[in-house]
Amino acid sequence: MKIAMIGTGYVGLVSGVCFSDFGHEVICVDKDPAKLAKLNAGDVPIYEPGLDDLMAKNVAAGRLTFSGNLAEAVAGADAVFIAVGTPTRRGDGHADLTYVMAAATEIAQALTDYAVVVTKSTVPVGTNARVAETIRAANPDVDFDVASNPEFLREGAAIDDFMRPDRIVVGVESDRAAEVMQAIYRPLYLRDFPVMTTDLESAEMIKYAANAFLATKITFINEIANLCERTGADVKMVSKGMGMDGRIGNKFLHAGPGYGGSCFPKDTSALARIGQEYGVPMQLTETVIKVNEETKRRMVDKVFDLCGGSVNGKTVAVLGVTFKPNTDDMRDAPSLTIVPALVGKGAKVRVVDPQGAREGEALLPGVTWVEDVYEAAKGADAVVILTEWNEFRALDLGRVAADMATPVMADLRNIYNPDDARAAGFTAYVSIGRKDYGLAE
CATH class of the missing domain: 3.40.50.720 (NAD(P)-binding Rossmann-like Domain)
Structure with missing residues (x-):
């Protein structure tokens, strides 16, 4: 044909x-x-x-x-x-x-x-x-x-x-x-x-309903992660226990810095607007949009807390800026909220991303792009993991910590174990929905 x-x-x-x-x-x-x-x-x-x-x-x-x-x-x-x-x-x-x-x-x-x-x-x-x-x-x-x-x-x-x-x-x-x-x-x-x-209308609605539901799962586990941090629970254990339920499933139950990309932000916004036009408010979807933006901003606070309340004059190595691994897509990526906030507060930001520079150089002014994680971490005051590229999953944490001016890490994708980070020499470690250590009281 x-x-x-x-x-x-x-x-x-x-x-x-x-x-x-x-x-x-x-x-x-x-x-x-x-x-x-x-x-x-x-x-x-x-x-x-x-x-x-x-x-x-x-x-x-x-x-x-x-x-x-x-x-x-x-x-x-x-x-x-x-x-x-x-x-x-x-x-x-x-x-x-x-x-x-x-x-x-x-x-x-x-x-x-x-x-x-x-x-x-x-x-x-x-x-x-x-x-x-x-x-x-x-x-x-x-x-x-x-x-x-x-x-x-x-x-x-x-x-x-x-x-x-x-x-x-x-x-x-x-x-x-x-x-x-x-x-x-x-x-x-x-x-x-x-x-x-x-029919035509059902096909059109299936797409929006599917993406809004997946965005809701992501946002739900991120809210649970926030509560886990206050109660002492471990969100990875919570999501694993939830996911074993066949009615729920384990996909899209991984806590992180909020959803982004070309689909979820655009489609949830459009679905909310369709509901308003037809007089059927999509209240759950509207709340998901609001909570997702709050989640991104909460990540900024985590990095500030890790750095003692201020990043002014400090060097921060950011690992990953695309909204997810294996893409160069930066649309509505959490990095577009987090990185500008760091730069705006006086941080010197070094970025490592296997594919992110293609779009990121224009979207993230004021940062330095480097090719190698160890180069980015050398002399840095903090390391922040924003995208879970495979290249970042098996780092020599001891080498990273040893080369840093202040060995502290914000693991915003929960790809490392806090005990492993401590054993490698990191004096402070924060993640999402798990117990942190090394923060000032």
Whole structure:
């Protein structure tokens, strides 16, 4: 089948590459000439493990191409996927559908034969109906259907998620559209991965409901961690005990400095706004958003306490600034709250992140980027772990402590054992939801 993928951001590029690996002819369309030049030169503009090799394989096979010509890509396509950005709109928290509707208009003008126009972008309930109206208004005679096909890709594991999904959700209004979508996903149908066919509105809501629930699990365990610190309980033991309950499960029950990334902040905000518009306040989601921001700010206080109440003039080594490991994504990362607060209070911040500099250099002014953890820690007054990259999980803690001016650590991902840190020579250690030691009374 011929597929046009409109947008080569994270979702569009990963989806386009994976569809081409299914054997489809895929043309990925983007308006950014610099990005297209990179893609046509074989360079991947985002960091996602394995994506570069899979892209090169399918380009070489002739199944995957990149173009700035939307009309050429859409003409004769069996399906046209809209995978453009839906950022949070300033002022009201709603998803900005400007790019989606602009794409719908251009697609309408380019369609020559029947095609399914598939919304892959995360959009509020009712958006696919608006896409259909927009297409009909722009080209009343065009033959088409719309479909909703939300993505559930985890950054850092996106290819595996696409090829071995928990489920595929397809919202359609006609049997003809359902048949096209079944043909597109045939390799996964044949391997018995669950495919759920729904109406458009349910498919749209599934995406928001899933992400809001996961954000709630993260925020819940972070609140429990805060209480654990006051009561003397260990949040790692608490989350483990909770996760053994089959009704709860252990995923997304790891205490940390708050959720971030491209999905959870944007989607919880949009869901809250949808509830307000329909007169059904999403009170739980609204509270999750509030508590998550408070969690990030609480991490700043932890670092200040570790440093005796002030970081002015002190050197702080920050390990990891991306919102999670195995990505270069900085969107709404906790580091964007914590690091500027340290710099603003006079700290000299050294940052180590395997992929973070690509976006972080512009987003975190006033910091020094270094390549090596031990270099960053040398002479430092504190080490702060913000992202649990594998490179940070097996450090020689004795070497780190010995090279520091003041061997103290804020482990905001709970990747080390407090007793091991003490044995390695750290005089003070703070984490999340566990007993600290070495802090001034």
